[in-house]
Structure formats: C-alpha cells, structure tokens
Amino acid sequence: MSELAIRRGAAPALEVQGLGYSYPQAAKRALEDVSLEVAPGEFVLLAGRSASGKSTLLKAACGLVPHFHGGEIEGDVRVAEIDALEAGPGELAAAVGYLAQDPETQVVSTTVAAEIELPLEMRGDAPSDRARAVEEVALALAIPHLLDRAVDTLSGGELQRVALAAALVTRPRLILLDEPTSQLDPVAGDELIWLLRRLNEEWGVAVLLAEHRLERCLAAADRVVAMEGGGIAFDGASGDFLRWSHESDAALSTPAARLFSLAGIAPLPVGVRDARQTLRGTGIGHPPHIASRRVPDPRSTEPVLRAQGLWVELDRGEEMRDVLRGINLEVRPGERVALMGRNGAGKSTLLRTAAGLHEPVAGKLDVESIALLTQNPGDYLVRERVGDELPGDEGMAALRVVGLEHAVDADPRDLSGGERQRLALAIALAGRMKGEQLPAVVALDEPTRGMDRVRKDELGALIRSLAGDVAFVDKEATEATGAAAVVVATHDVEFASAFAERVVLLGEGVVIADGPMEEILSGGWYFATEVARVLDLPGIVTPEQGAAVLKGELG
Amino acid sequence: MKSPFAYRPRHAPLQDASPGAAVAYLGAIVVVAFLYFNPLILLAAGAAASLAGILAGARTAVRAALKLGLSLALLIAVVNALVTTRGETVVARLGHWPLLGRVDVTLEAIVAGLSYGLVAAATIVAFAVYSACVDPDRVLRALRPLAGRSALTASLVSRLVPVAAADAARLRDAATLRGPGAAPVGKAPLARRLLAGSLDRAVDVAATLELRGYSLDAPRARNRRTSSRYDRRFYAVAALVLVTAVAGRILGADDFQAYPEVSIGLGPATLAVVAVVTLSGLAPWKPPPKRRIIDVRQREVARV
Secondary structure, three states, X not given: OOHHHHHHOOOOOEEEEEEEEEOOOOOOOOEEEEEEEEOOXXXXXXXXXXXXXXXXXXXXXXXXXXXXXOOEEEEEEEEOOEEOOOOOHHHHOOOEEEEOOOHHHHOOOOEHHHHHHHXXXXXXXXXXXXXXXXXXXXXXXXXXXXXXXXXXXXXHHHHHHHHHHHHHOOOOXXXXXXXXXXXXXXXXXXXXXXXXXXXXXXXXXXXXXXXXXXXXXXXXXXXXXXXXXXXXXXXEOHHHXXXXXXXXXXXXXXXXXXXXXXXXXXXXXXXXXXXXXXXXXXXXXXXXXXXXXOXXXXXXXXXXXXXXXXXXXXXXXXXXXXXXXXXXXXXXXOOEEEEEEOXXXXXXHHHHHHOOOOOOOEEEEEEOOEEEEOOXXXXXXXXXXXXXXXXXXXXXXXXXXXXXXXXXXXXXXXXXXXXXXXXXXXXXXXXXXXXXXXXXXXXXXXXXXXXXXXXXXXXXXXXXXXXXXXXXXXXXXXXXXXXXXXXXXXXXXXXXXXXXXXXXXXXXXXXXXXXXXXXXXXXXXXXOOHHHHHHOOOOOOOXXXXXXXXXXXXX | OOOOOOOOOOOOHHHHOOHHHHHHHHHHHHXXXXXXXXXXXXXXXXXXXXXXXXXXXXXXXXXXXXXXXXXHHHHHHHHHHHHOOOOOOEEEEEEEEOOOEEEEEEHHHXXXXXXXXXXXXXHHHHHHHHHHHOOHHHHHXXXXXXXXXXXXXXXXXXXXXXXXXXXXXXXXXXXXXXXXXXXXXXXXXXXXXXXXXXXXXXXXXXHHHHHOOOOOOOOOHXXXXXXXXXXXXXXXXHHHHHHHHHHHHHOOOOOEEOOOOOEEOOOHXXXXXXXXXXXXXXXXXXXXXXXXXXXXXXXXXXXX
16 A cells, blocks of 8 residues: 555554464463454544453554564554564554553653654654654643653653653554553543544544543543453444443443443433433433432541641652641541542642651641551562461451451462452551551552452452441451541542542642532532533432432433 | 752753763863862862852752762861871871771871862762753763664663662652561562562663664764754863863972972962863853843834
8 A cells, every 4th residue: 555545544543363462471362363453543442351451452553562572473463554563663653652551661751852852853853843743742732831841840640641742743643542541630531531532533543542441431432342351352332332341241331321221221321421412312301409418427436537737748859849738637437538639639648648658847647547558559569478478467367357368378479450459458457456456547549540340349348348337347347357447549539439438639738628428529520420420410429329310200 | 859960951051052062061170170189279170060050050969969079078088087197297196096007197188188089079069060951861862873772771771760769769668658567578578679670660661762763773963953052162161171271280280289298389370270160160151131121102102
C-alpha cells in the first residue's frame, strides 16, 4: 500500500492475526490465538480482568513484545502496514504511541519541553519542525504552561499528560494506553478520557485503551474487546458488550448496567446520558425526590483518631507548602471512612501524619494506635517466606486477621496480587494488636490501584470485617477481634460506595465535606457514583439502592 | 525531597547557554583552583563560582555547596595540622599520640591545610553550579553523536537516580510502618529489595527510551540545537580567565609559601589575577529589563 494511502488512513491502524506469546520462562502463555483489527480513527476499549492479557497485547502492538521482553511469539502484528515483529519499538514509534500505567517511569528527560521533543530529535527532524510539533501537541493537551517546568515538579495528572504528549508528538496513527487513569483522581481521569476522545475525533488517531474502570470510558468507545485467559472473549459494540458481560462475566459490568439489569430495564446503558435518555423513554425520567438516607450516628463513643487544627508543611520541590491547613476530624471505633479528594488534596499526608511519618507544624493529632498500609504493598515484602516476615504468635495472629494463616510457608512472590496486599497489611498489623484485638485505626492509602472488580470486592469485604461489620464476620469473631476504625484514602468512588459509611472530602488541605457516604457521593458530579449521576437522587448511590427506587416507580 | 544540586530550569544566561559554553566558563574557574595554591586566588575562584551561581538563581545549590566545601576545607586543615610536622610557629603542643607520635600543631600547617581545602571548596561550588544550571539532557544529547552507547547509559542512570531515591524513601517509610511484631527489616534485605526494585524500574525506563527512539542512529549534525546568544560571552570570559591564569603563573602570581613560615605575595600579578577571576563571576549577570515609561499626554497627542 502506498505511503499516501497509509497516511490518509486507508490501512488498518492495527492488524493482529493468530498472535500467541509466552514471556521467557513463563509456565503459561500470556496470549493465545489473538486476532484483532483496529480501523483508522477507531476508539477501542480493551476490557478484562487482571492478567487476562491486555497489557501484553498492547506491548505487542508497540514492539516491546518480543523485541524488549524476549519470549516466544507466533502470528502476525502489523501497525499501519509496518510489520511489528520485524521492526523494533524505535522504528514503530512514528506509527504508534504507548502510554503505560506508571507515569514516573515514562519520562526520561529533565524538562517537559525536552521530554516531548525527544522522539522527534531521535528521528532526526529539523529544529523548526520539532518546535512546531511540540507547540501543537502542548496546545492540544492544554499543557503549554508546563513546557518550561522540570518533570519532577509535576503532579501525577500533569506527568501523565506530558507522557501522552511525548507519545503523540510524532502524530502516530495509533495510541495504546494501559490503564492511564489508575493513578488519577476522578476529575483528572475524566479529563484524560475526554481528551483522548477529542484527539480521536479531531486528529483521527486510533485509540486502543485498556481499563478496569469501564464506567469511565465506555461511553467514549466505538467498540469493546474483552480478553479472558490470553484470548479474545468478546469483540463488538459497547451495548452488546454490556449484554455479553451481564450473561458471561458480571465483574466487567458497569454500575449503570447493573442498575438497569436489577430494575429490569432494557437496553443496558453505555453511559450516564444513555441511561437518562432510556429512563425518560420509560416515563420515569423524574423520579420523586426522596429524603436522604442517614446512617446511624456512631458518635456515642470516644474518638480513636482526633485531629484539631492540624497543619502540615511539606517540601514540594521548589518550596515548602502547606499540605494540610487546619484539619479538624474525629473518627470513632468501627467507622468505615473513605478519604477522598483530588491528587494533592492532602489525603495521603493526613494518613502519614497519623502514622507518625510527618510532624505537624501546628495543631495536634491524637491516635490511639494505627496500622497504615501505603500505596505500594510490595514495599513491605522483603523476605522470601511469609513466616519469616511474620514470626511468632503476633505474626500468626496478624495472618489470621487477613485470612492468610494457611500461607506461612509460601514465597510472597507466589501469592496473588490481593494476597500480597493482605500480607502487607498483616505486616503493618503485627504487634499492634493486643492478642486478637485490632489496633484502633487501620488505614489504607489508595489500595485499589490497578485492581479489577473481583479483587475490589474482596478488599471491600476485608475492610468491612476489620471494622466489625456483622454481615461479613460472625458475631463471636467480631467480639474477639474488636472493631477497628478503617480509614481508606481512595480516588475510586464506586469502591468507596461499596465499603464506606462515611466520606470525608478534602480540597487543598481542608475538609470541604464530611458526612454519610450516600449523602456525599450523591451530591456532586465528579465525586459521585455512576448511579448517582444517572438518577440524581439524594442518597441513592449503588445499583441496588437505585434499582429499589426504580422498581417502586415501575411497580 | 529534591536535591539542592538538582537542575532547575530557569531563563537566565548560564542556563540558556549551550553546554559547551557553560562547561568552558565553569571549567576555567576550576582550572584556576588547580593551578594556584595562593589562598587569595583560591578565595577569588570560590567567590567567582559562588557569584556565578547566585546570579544564575542557584542560591540553594551554592549555599549547600559552600557548607559542604567549607566543612571539607576545615577537615583537611585539621588533618593536615595533625599529621604535618613542618612549620615554625607552634600554636599547640598535643603530646604523643598513638601512630602519629609527637603532635605539634603549627600555624603554617593549618594555613597550608586551609589552602588545600580551598581548592576542594572552590571546585565543589563550581560543580554544584554546573549541576544546578546546566540541563543534563542537553549535555547528553550533545554527547550522543560522539558516544551513543555512553549517552544512553548516562541517560538511563540520570533518570534512575531520582527514581531510585524515591523508591528508597518509600521503602524506608514501609520499614518504619511495619508492626513491632513483624520481623525487623535489616539493611541487607532492604538493600536487596531496593536493588530488585531498581532493576524493575531500569527495565521500565529503558523501555520508555526504546519507545522514544533512543536506539535509532544518532541524529545528524543539522539537528543539533542552535547556540545561545550568551555563548560568546561565556567563551570570552573563559578564555580571559585561562589566559590570565596561565600568564599569572608565568609572571609569579602564585606567590605563596606555607613553610617554614607563611608568606603570601601581594604583587601586581597576584592582584590582577584575583581581580580578573573575581570579576569573571559576574558573567551570568543579566540586567533587569528596562521599563518603558510612556507619557500619557504624548500618547494622546500621537493618537490625535
């Protein structure tokens, strides 16, 4: 095919035929007979549980597999008519851009402008061409103000945009994204998805996006490809995907689809707008205003965590900055609290201050005892046997709390992602328990990064059991272990709605909202569940609550 | 926390200059420090490096480098005073020490030690200013056509250092947060974990470099960045400092003797070198932009 035809977009952006692949020394194949075509200018969403082969497929499309990772490969991969198995990632860079999950390892230069310019410089473009391309991509991604900044002064969202700009600056035919929103707050995540949609529409860039939070991007996609066990289990339109997931793998369903399914309404909606239109069609577009559901006030007991006028100052690269500004907060035993807010709002700093990693500059923070699990559970695992990490009775008691007493002799590396997280939590708990009694506060910082829904449900159940929720532990066990207050810093509104009874919303270091989960997560737009955005009813945030209301309306 | 010596982009002459011009300028100051032993000229070299850093906006780097350099100078002076038996002006008799024998501290040994220390201090400040003001990416790209593999390795390392530092900080935090009932971390397992993590990170960063096309052939010369309007100034100052330093050496400007008695020359050649070297620190100076005061009445007249 001629170069002109490729440029104009006649050739598919990506063609994969019978692709099979195994990583070096892997017992199981990562990809099995994958065939897929992405048309020019198409926006394709890649869905699937963890370890289903999504990331490997993206790496094969940009040449990292097999050129960088090695392993055994068979089949055919072509990107804009270039044979990806022949050409290396460097040669493919002109036709395909790749954006991985962790933005920190995706920048290799000191300044933003240099980072964006690098691929063009490596390609040998003239300085004037480079300057124009950098300017245009910076304008397209709304980051011209960042061009002179050092990359280590950027926030996670800014860094992700810079990495995206570096991937787009060569005007590739195809952009591959591997869970780009997993470390972003809901605002930055939504902005990134709609930015991709705009680039897709205006620049004609084909997009292949792997995501776990499907509700965030399903409405933007033209087509969904679902992977399972290294192969393709579904390939079709978004609406058909929802029907397929409802019957075949409910873990891939979206909250709005679950709402409709539980309420018996068809067709299943691909997004908030679609759901509202369908509801208007059924004549229940304006359900009656119902009173906010209040959770029982637990404030009859003494708080186990109390912050009074708490100010914390941290070095933010260029200068010292007040990250917490006069926080007042009380948490009581057995409370399940979701700490939410934008990146940099102060969520992690509050938890780290409670755990003694930062000193307040003013005010005070009293906490009886606290076990904190930070964002990377792997940081806690330094030995090659679970029993060596947690020796003695105290270690065994902590393992029992997280349900890992059977894994004493296992190597932590052989555990699943969820088990490793629970092991890290046990390491934080060990010795802070009095017998079987949990510490007063158990805190988790962004525990759902990169998790699929099944693992999130397991984690939600663990949190409820730690807080002594009788639905998740038997009464005797609750009395034996006591109830800890569980505080979780998270960006994931759907996860918060599944485990929390109270939400504290931080903004720029101050508490801007604090109340029952149903009230906070139904009272906004960004920090609201998909069901809350569909129904716009105070206190209705989960598919089950929404379905009950809709059934009442329909009945 | 960011290192005080880390590069920070600013629009100032030293940062805007090409890496070659900046290296020539700061290198000339370092050459002076290694050519001379006269404390006055060494002080001038240190002052020039500090002044250059301050004018380039790298106050934090200069302050940290001065702390480090002067502490080192003091340490060298103390060690030299203890181990050197030369000099006639004894300021303290410390008796017999194991290994060192009889220790008499002389004024000459202290001054000689301070001179050695000043060489180290001036060099440290110059390198700190280089580190804080010269964009490492531009240096690596300038090197790439000459030594592609070395530049690739240097790029990888320069990116990995801050990433590894962040990883180490995280691992330290996790070690602090372990419950008292968990096995203590220990330095060896922690180091092993950091190394394993660094290797993973190195693979990720190397993959990114690969995707950016770093493995392709080095770009041709026409693609090199154009020079800055400040380059001539820095090359000229570097040449002036070097010529003055060499001429000064020939004319006896390094008139300094520590033993048997301290004697510091203050001849015209020495003073000339001190003046030129000190003034060279002004090279990164940029005059503030001129404010244009427009007379409103004149503007009205012009409009009419």
